[in-house]
Ligand SMILES: Nc1ncnc2c1ncn2[C@@H]1O[C@H](COP(=O)(O)OP(=O)(O)O)[C@@H](O)[C@H]1O
């Protein structure tokens with residue numbers, strides 16, 4: 001039976017890598033899939049992993065209708081066995097419902113990958129709908145770590161090196177950015193997210209609870 005699976009984790013937890021591996025393994029067994037993403041850091045219509053792999057993908061837009069799109073593929077005589085959907089937190093709730101309908105009514109597997117919460121620790125609408133509708137939620141197994149060594153659970157946004165809790169929900173960016181970058185992200189444990197204690201703050205304060213060598 002087809003499934004809607006949501007592979008969720010923080011930024012930098014290996015989701016895009018797993019998306020590429022998932023596509024590879026299914027394609028290697030002769031299945032035909034479509035790869036989607038939205039606002040990947042590598043640019044439009046690309047799915048990129050920090051491990052260096054990058055492939056072409058279909059860019060999801062506000063008006064993308066997954067149901068119509070798959071119907072058009074099938075009418076053109078092209079098989080669709082599965083969908084790989086990266087950055088699924090950016091999809092609308094309606095688009096997540098279209099994905100669930102494809103699973104239930106057309107028996108297409110949907111593998112969705114995305115972060116759950118934004119920089120304010122609030123669920124993205126697409127992630128919330130996935131939590132509500134998915135057959136399975138899979139947590140990524142190799143977590144990004146907070147600077148203190150604890151499992152990273154929350155995504156912090158910095159603007160000019162300072163952690164912020166105000167701003168647009170969607171601002172494409174990376175965890176690898178220089179601390180003074182205009183917009184950058186850092187994965188923290190909840191305790192340090194709540195205290196707004198990024199690596200930079202901990203280093204400046206010479207934090208007593210630092211477990212890792214901050215360099
Ligand atoms: N140079 C490296 N060597 C080994 N693993 C790396 C390297 N760079 C990144 N990674 C791994 O890649 C992960 C990020 O993968 P990626 O698929 O881009 O994450 P996500 O899509 O969740 O943001 C990191 O957590 C780390 O485990």
Ligand SMILES: Cc1cn([C@H]2C[C@H](O)[C@@H](COP(=O)(O)O)O2)c(=O)[nH]c1=O
Pocket residue numbers: 010011012015016039040041114115117118119120155156157169170171172173174185
């Ligand atoms: C927390 C948070 C993240 N984003 C953006 C930043 C990145 O472009 C993507 C996440 O990509 P990844 O492959 O999981 O690293 O989401 C955002 O727009 N708003 C946020 O609050």
